[in-house]
Amino acid sequence: MLIVPANLSPEAKAKLAKYSEAKTPEEKIKALEEFLSAVPKHKGTENIRLWAKRRLAELREEVEARRARRGGGGPRIFIERAGAGQVVLLGPPNSGKSSILARLTNANPEIAPYPFSTQLPTPGMLDYKDIQFQLVDTPPLLLDQPSSPINNKVIGLARNANAVALVIGLDEEDPANTLRKLIDFLAERGVVITKSKGLVRIKRDRSVNGIKIVGHGRMVNFTEDDLRRLLSQYRIYNAIVEMEGDVTLDDVEDAIFTTRVYKPAIILLNKADLPGSKAKAKRVMKHVPPDVPVLVVSAATGEGLDRLGDIIFDILEIIRVYTKQPNKEPDPDPLVLEKGATVLDAARRIHKDLARRFRYAKIWGPSAKYPGQRVGTDHVLMDGDIIEIHVS
Ligand SMILES: Nc1nc2c(ncn2[C@@H]2O[C@H](COP(=O)(O)OP(=O)(O)OP(=O)(O)O)[C@@H](O)[C@H]2O)c(=O)[nH]1
Ligand SMILES: [Mg+2]
Known part of the structure; x- marks a missing residue:
């Protein structure tokens, strides 16, 4: 995590502000170089200098x-999303x-x-209850x-995904330490799980x-005035600040430099077939963030992997809704909607005209009080519902 030291000189802060305002990578490089030459070297500025150097690299x-791309093509590393959600497999070599x-x-x-066998991302589809998840294998x-440079590409893939699966091999000497390093590594690059x-x-x-605060975040040990003062030091006077969860002033300062994204995650402790791995897995569990699910699995035997679909479905917070025409069977391919979606969301997904011409819908399944219940646009759908939309 980047923590900007409080005692940074106004000059250095101004350079940092210049960096955060810069639009092109070239401008950013120039601003960071100037920043580095304006920061005195001592223990208190060590982290920020490290951050600046890494960012420069x-x-x-x-x-x-x-430049290389302009020179001539080269393989594309981006994988277009498919199915009900894209889950990128991330981890150290050989996991x-x-x-x-x-x-x-x-x-x-x-x-x-041997490590580094994977050079390019590869997608594959995982079948799950009438839908499919896209898994993407990545270079380590x-x-x-x-x-x-590989790291940046893989981080780019993670940012673009709907969720991430962190894969750690239980053949490692200290898998708990590797997991911790991996989570920190992602967080430093703006991917929080x-x-x-x-x-x-x-x-x-x-x-x-001025500064407008939105979201459900809780400001820990600071006030709106503190926030304004901090942002004004970086010459940010007009902005929307979105906060979620427990937020400290350091988190705000970090956000000036890196755009953080939250990615739902699952941890896969792999190679559970190897002797001694179960005991190791138990030790790793103690270091797992409380709200992140963990599976102890073996790609060799398949052990534990049968539960992966359920967990992906869960962390993506989606529901399946089956559409039907009057007097016909439901469509076997469901709509995939966000948890909390309404009948209106479903109608919009089917066709943009449908919402305008909507009269009522009939619902069967978990959200229906009785089979065929007649509902309006506000009705909140649930996983497994069947919906029949009537239009004028
Ligand atoms: N015993 C055991 N070996 C496994 C398991 N999963 C993978 N391996 C072995 O571990 C080695 C690395 O597997 P890969 O799937 O290539 O690992 P990777 O994470 O894709 O490696 P990179 O592409 O280099 O990052 C291979 O020799 C696999 O056969 C497992 O569940 N149990
Ligand atoms: Mg590989």
């Missing part, structure tokens, strides 16, 4: 990659990401007893080489008069 990488994809889907990724994250942790998003917006 990433930006230079980005500029380099763009079994490719093996899990191969076990659960039709995909045929390369699997090898190099936790000990923070500025490796627990909701309880404060999430802040700052959207600069000149049309907003």
Whole structure:
């Protein structure tokens, strides 16, 4: 996590502000270089200097990659989403990401007893109760080489996904430590996997008069005045600040520099077939963030993996709603909607005209008081519902 030291000189803060205002990678590089030369070297500024250097490396990488692309194509690393949700498998080399994809889907990724066998992301579809989830195998994250260009690409994939699965091998000497490193690694790059942790998003917006606070966040040990004062130090005067969870002033300061995203996550402790792995898994459990589900699995035997679909369904917070025409059977392919979706959301999803011409809907299933209940647009749907929409 980036913590901007309170004793940073006004000059250094101004340079940082310049960085956060910069639009292009080239401008950002210039601002960061100036920032680094304006920060005195001592223990109190160590973290921010490290952050700035890492960010610089990433930006230079980005500029380099763009030049290379202009030079001529090259493989695309982005995987278009498909199915009811995209779940990206993340983890250190050799943890079994490719093996899990191969076990659960039709995909045929390369699997090898040595690290770095996967070079490009590979998607595969996992069948689950009338729907499918897209699993994406990725090249390994190099936790000990923070500025490796592979890392940035994999983080990009994670940011674009609906959820992430962290894959750790129980053959590791200290899997708990690897897991902790992986979670920190993601958090430092703006991918957070627990909701309880404060999430802040700052959207600069000149049309907003002053600082507008939105969301359900709880401000821990600071006031709105403190927030305004902090933002004004970075010359942010007009912005929407969105907060979720327990937010500290440090979280706000972080958000000025990195856009954080929350990704629902599951932890897969793989290679549970190996001797001694169960005891290791127990020790890892003690270090898992409380609201993140964990499965102890084996890609080799399939153990534990039968529960993966249920958990993905759960963390994505979605529901399946089956549509039907009057006097016909329901469509076997359900709509996939967010938990809490209403009849109006379903109508809009089917066709944009449908919402306008809507008269009433009939509902069968979990949300219906009785089969065929007649409801209006506000009716909240539940997983497994069947809906028949009547229009004028
Ligand atoms: N015993 C055992 N070995 C496994 C299991 N899953 C994977 N392996 C082995 O671990 C090695 C690495 O597996 P991969 O699936 O290639 O691992 P990966 O995470 O994709 O590796 P990279 O692509 O290098 O990041 C291979 O030798 C696999 O056969 C498992 O559940 N049990
Ligand atoms: Mg692999």
